[in-house]
Amino acid sequence: MEEKVKNKISIPRYQQIAIEIASRISSGQYKVGEKIYARSSIASQYGVSSETARRAICILCDLEIVTSEKGSGVIIKSYENAVNFIKQYSKRQTIDTIKENLLKSIARQQKEMDTLNECLSDLIAASEHFRSMNPFMPFEVKITSECSYLNKTVSEIQFWQHTGATVLAIGRNGNVIKSPGPYAILLENDIIYFLSQDDSSQRVKEFLYPIK
Missing domain, CATH: 1.10.10.10 (Winged helix-like DNA-binding domain superfamily/Winged helix DNA-binding domain)
Structure with missing residues (x-):
C-alpha cells in the first residue's frame, strides 16, 4: 500500500x-x-x-x-x-516547498526500492525453481575458504568486468542481502546470486576458483 x-x-x-x-x-x-x-x-x-x-x-x-x-x-x-x-513569510514558504518536494522524492525512492526488492525475491525464487528442474543452468555460487577473493569487495575484484555477471543478492547466515552494491564483501559460506549475460555460471566459477 x-x-x-x-x-x-x-x-x-x-x-x-x-x-x-x-x-x-x-x-x-x-x-x-x-x-x-x-x-x-x-x-x-x-x-x-x-x-x-x-x-x-x-x-x-x-x-x-x-x-x-x-x-x-x-x-x-x-x-x-x-x-x-512578508519577506520572512516568503522565505518560509520556499523552505516548506523544498522540504515537501524532498519528502515526496524520498517516498518515491522508497517505493521503487520496495518494488526492486520484491522483483529480486521473485527472481531468486524463480531461479531456484528453475535450477531444481534444470541443474545445468545454475545462477548461484558458494564462497568457500578456497575462493581466491575471500574477504574482498565486489568492486575491489572487478567482479562484473571479469565475469560479465551482475550480483543480485548475497545469502548469508540464513538471510538474503538484496542489492548488496559494489562494496559488499565476499565472506566464507556466502551464496552469491547473480545474473549472467550468457546464462552460464562457468565464467563466474572460473574467476572465483581459478585452476592453479
Missing part, C-alpha cells in the same frame, strides 16, 4: 489573516497612520470568530506593524515592518 506523505504545512487561519493585512500594507493599499477595521469588523470580513481576529491583530501588534487600542480600532504603524514580515 502506497504511503502518503503528510508533510503539507497548514497555516492557522489567524496567521493567514495577519499575512493578508501585512500584504495590503506592503503593497500600499493601507497607509501608515490609517485606521482600518476594528476587531469585530475583521472577524466579520474574514468569516472568523472574534478570538481568531484578535490573534491575527496580536501578531501584527507584536511585530509593530499596527497598533490596536480599545475603542480606536487598528491603526497602521510601520510599512517597513510589514515588508519585512
Whole structure:
C-alpha cells in the first residue's frame, strides 16, 4: 500500500489573516497612520470568530506593524515592518516547498526500492525453481575458504568486468542481502546470486576458483 506523505504545512487561519493585512500594507493599499477595521469588523470580513481576529491583530501588534487600542480600532504603524514580515513569510514558504518536494522524492525512492526488492525475491525464487528442474543452468555460487577473493569487495575484484555477471543478492547466515552494491564483501559460506549475460555460471566459477 502506497504511503502518503503528510508533510503539507497548514497555516492557522489567524496567521493567514495577519499575512493578508501585512500584504495590503506592503503593497500600499493601507497607509501608515490609517485606521482600518476594528476587531469585530475583521472577524466579520474574514468569516472568523472574534478570538481568531484578535490573534491575527496580536501578531501584527507584536511585530509593530499596527497598533490596536480599545475603542480606536487598528491603526497602521510601520510599512517597513510589514515588508519585512512578508519577506520572512516568503522565505518560509520556499523552505516548506523544498522540504515537501524532498519528502515526496524520498517516498518515491522508497517505493521503487520496495518494488526492486520484491522483483529480486521473485527472481531468486524463480531461479531456484528453475535450477531444481534444470541443474545445468545454475545462477548461484558458494564462497568457500578456497575462493581466491575471500574477504574482498565486489568492486575491489572487478567482479562484473571479469565475469560479465551482475550480483543480485548475497545469502548469508540464513538471510538474503538484496542489492548488496559494489562494496559488499565476499565472506566464507556466502551464496552469491547473480545474473549472467550468457546464462552460464562457468565464467563466474572460473574467476572465483581459478585452476592453479
